Amino acid sequence: MTPALAGSILWVLMVVGWYVIRYPFERRAKRRRVERTRRGTAETVRMAISFTGLGILPGVSVATGWPEFAGFDPYWWQIGLGAIAMVLALVLFRKTHKALGRMWSVSLDIREKHELVTSGIYRRLRHPMYTAFWTMALAQALLVPNWIAGLAGLVGFGTLFFFRIGPEERMMEETFGEAYRDYRQKTARIIPGVF
Template identity: 75%
Template sequence: MSAALFGKICWVLLVAGWYVIRYPFERRAKRRRVQKTARGRAETVRMLISLSGLGILPGIFVATGFPRFATYSPSPVQTGLGVAAMIAALVLFRLTHKALGRMWSVSLDIREKHELVTSGIYRQVRHPMYTAFWTMALAQALLLPNLVAGLAGLVGFGTLYFLRVGPEEAMMEETFGQAYRDYRARTARLVPGIY
């Protein structure tokens, strides 16, 4: 099996793993009433851009090979690094969902009886879910040997991240006040000790 085909298979497994991890939390979240939301047109656009980069464009490439002009032959080392990033992304997804439990939301929502989660993986990082998505986008870039489809995840998710993290932190500060300011002061945004 070629490194390119193996990388495509691994990308499909990454997306399937992400869905398997997320699905039960999404079902539970629908049962809890949203008390406050920042959803709207801007959030929908951000989510669509991210979905295009992490799902639609790479899915088209895996299914059809389009766009062929941007395809190259990957090295086994590149694919191996992609598999390592894939595993790390799925582990991070699982840890974040487990720590959030009932507080999980796909968007900028404050649920009824919402609590500030500062345990588990959230003890050191405020946004480990975003860390997981950055790692997923990196895995995609390494696993899919196409300059458009492979890099689309970094661009798509990067757009969502940079346009959303500020409003999200403002919403958390407005909801939890000093508790969130203290939490923000002692944690990194994405990577402990770095950022």
């Protein structure tokens, strides 16, 4: 087995792991009424850009090798680092879903009887799911042996993150007021003690 093939297989396993973790929460979320949402054209565009970078481009590349001119032969150490990032991303992803439970939403939604989650992994980070996605994008850059498709996750998710974080935090402050302002003062956004 070559490092390129190993990286591609690991990327596929990461996507499968992501789906297995998310699916039950997505099913449950559909049963809970949304009281307020910030979905709209801007959110749809952000999600599409992120999905293109973290799903479509690397998926096409892994399946077909396209774009061929951007392919390269990775090193085993690179695949090893990618595997570590992949495992870390999936562990973080699972912890965020477990902590959010019924409050989970794929988009900017406030659900019926929504509560501010400040326990579990949310004790130190306001947006650990974004931390998980950044780590997933890093894993993709290391695992997918294509300069364009590999780095597309960082660009795609980065676009979602930087254009969504402000509206999301404003929505949380509007919903939870002083409780959210206090929580924001005690926590980092995505990296403990850094940002």
